[in-house]
Amino acid sequence: MADPTTAVRAAGGPRTFAWNPALVIGLVMLGVIAIVAVAAPLAMGGQATGIGGTPNLGSTPEHPLGTDTLGRDMLARTLVATQSTVLMAAIATGLSAAAGIAFGVAVWLAPRRIREIGLRAIEFAVSYPTMLVAIIVAAILGQGVVQVVIAIAVANIAGFARLTANLAAKIASSEYVSTARLMGVPAHRIALRHVLPNMAEPTLILIAGAFSGALVEISGLSFIGLGAQTPAFDWGTLLNDGLSKIAVNPVVILGPAVALTFTSLAALLVGDGLAAAANPRSNTTRARLERIEGEPAVQDADAVLVADGITVRHGVTGRTLVDDVSFSIRRGEVLGIVGESGSGKSVTASVVGRLLGEGLSASARRLQLGGTDLLGRVPERTLAEKMAFVYQDPGTALNPALILGIQLSDVLRIRLRHSRRGAFGILLAGFRAVKLTDPEGRLRQYPHQLSGGMKQRAMIASAMSVKPELLIADEPTTALDVTVQREVLTLLKRLNEESGTAVLFISHDLGVVRALCDRVLVMKDGRIVERIDDVRSLSQETVTHPYTKQLLAATPVVSVPVAADQDEVTA
């Protein structure tokens, strides 16, 4: 069976490559540099090294960038120096990347004790400025091209090691690596098969940036006299030579300066372009929500929410995700939407909540919450007052670095302009209403100090703190254990009954929906296939659509064997 969500979930996997202007321009610039690096020494080698011309010329038609103290043409020298400079930077970058990546990956595949030492060593090494390390190493090794390349390579290892160690940390803790370890795959094969391929994109970006850095660093070392020695020359030595004449003949430093900037820029553009291409959000369009005219399908004067003819398409592929879905919810009502992943139930909820994902375009004939037309321009404050959300995973919905009081009172403080003290007071009352233990203390706690069920209670307290007309709960108990799930569902039901807030409840589990909701919509492939108004008597006999029957049959049921005492089970 095809599952449309795979397209979304596959963000970490191989995708079609997203070309972008920065990348194209950067690559073209690099191409020009490569041609110059190869061709210039062949074509202009004599011009660049032959002495005997007029020294210290300014810009003339014959020598647009002037000549140096020995009368050599600066344009030719700059172009010829491209080869040595770029080659040195490339070799230095390659060496440091190879060593740094090997170290960063090895650290994560090593036993725990060695890993801790390795990670501390990396942290220690990155605390020294790259240039300082390069100068020290170069000073120890002495002057010369090879020495400078080694110095720059050594100085950049720590940066590569740190980044790859960070990337490898995430991959090394993934289930596919732990499974491979259990199967007995040797560590170096895990590195080659699993770790390296899965961090290729960020590593390429880092290499582009490091090349740009190495170029400047090498020129810097040559500039202070540690690098290329006469008669060899690179952009750094050209700059150094020109510096002494800068007051009388400034044009001579123009060549190497522009060349350095140009090459550095090319590498950075390629790096940025790769980063943009690697970002799955880079080539999506903004979400759009527009009104279409048509005969209304929903007539409900008492409804809190009227959603009429919601249709959602993917902006690029044009695939229809939600097809003409209409429903209404009344005050105090709990409406459930069930369906499997890819049925469009969450996308429908995101349209109602005006939280449509990027790259999607939605339309509706009517979308009205209370007196507010959600298809028009709605002030943030109105939205914040009328609607609230509870998400599936309380673990990822909360910011681990902020105390609960601050992040859960965001809407109250920022949108509804309550003072901090006032907002905390309202939240505290909410914490009491959801029966969190030690409500005052919770305000100052961080998310990790709460269990999953408590976090979801806190999220619900925050959502209800604005007294919304509509609460959208998208699979709020799917990540929870059955016992905690029941507590959270009971809480939702109680708050709904006490406050009269209408609830739009999204779930894949008919068992859960049956216990909580007043009415249920069954969605499949973006369409509503069945509307169930009498949830209490939901059974194979009362539902009509084959898909609903199938869903009902798939819902796990505890079968109590014969002779079971029902009273004992429910006691």
Add this chain to the structure above:
Amino acid sequence: MSASMVRVEGLDVRYGSAHVLRDVSFELAAGRTVGVVGESGSGKSTLAKVLVGTAPIASGSVEVDGVDVASADRAALRTYRRRIQMIPQDPFSSLSPRRTIGQTLAEAVDPVRARVAEHEERIGGWLERVGLQADMLHRYPHEFSGGQRQRIAIARGLIIDPHFVIADEITSALDVSVQAQILELLAEIKASLGLTMMFISHNLAVVQRVSDEVIVLFQGEVVESGPVERIYADPQHWYTRRLLEADPGSAGFSLAG
């Protein structure tokens, strides 16, 4: 078939000051499936880690497939792990995104060389066995749905004919309809291969579908264990009853009170 595949006695596991498993004892005969239920933090996954030899054993004895896991050295553990398999929970993170599923399965067969061509027939056979097509082996994980990925993970776990399989919450990331298909597949494979399996889940209704026996874990202790029929018909411990009541699939499920 009455030989015991797993024998755990007085198992204690501690992480620092946390007592994760206390005095856990049970026995599993070859060819049977035991379901392990309990809420998060009850020690279910730690028990699985103990059995594959990746969790420290504070005290007690653990014997699986004739190997004393607590005292086995690295070499013994390595060969031992080729005879047991763990099927992980999340089909979205258990398959490497940059490897074709053929490569993933080949790695299970031959961890060192992992050549697809050498094992193509066997890999294709297993793909068909789990309800996919043999020619899908050149595809990447992102081309499959969650349910299909879990089928691939099951094929990876079973392709080396393990003596003992641990399935850790393998359906909890799936929709109910996909979950039903996976459970059906497991039951079918179990019947045809005579698998010995530990099936870990927090969902009692799911456990009931595949297990012969059940262990109920609560705060690291086995509070109840026995044959499926007995536990579901006549739960003795209050925690088992609470789990049964809380399951949306149970007859008594309601949100009253």
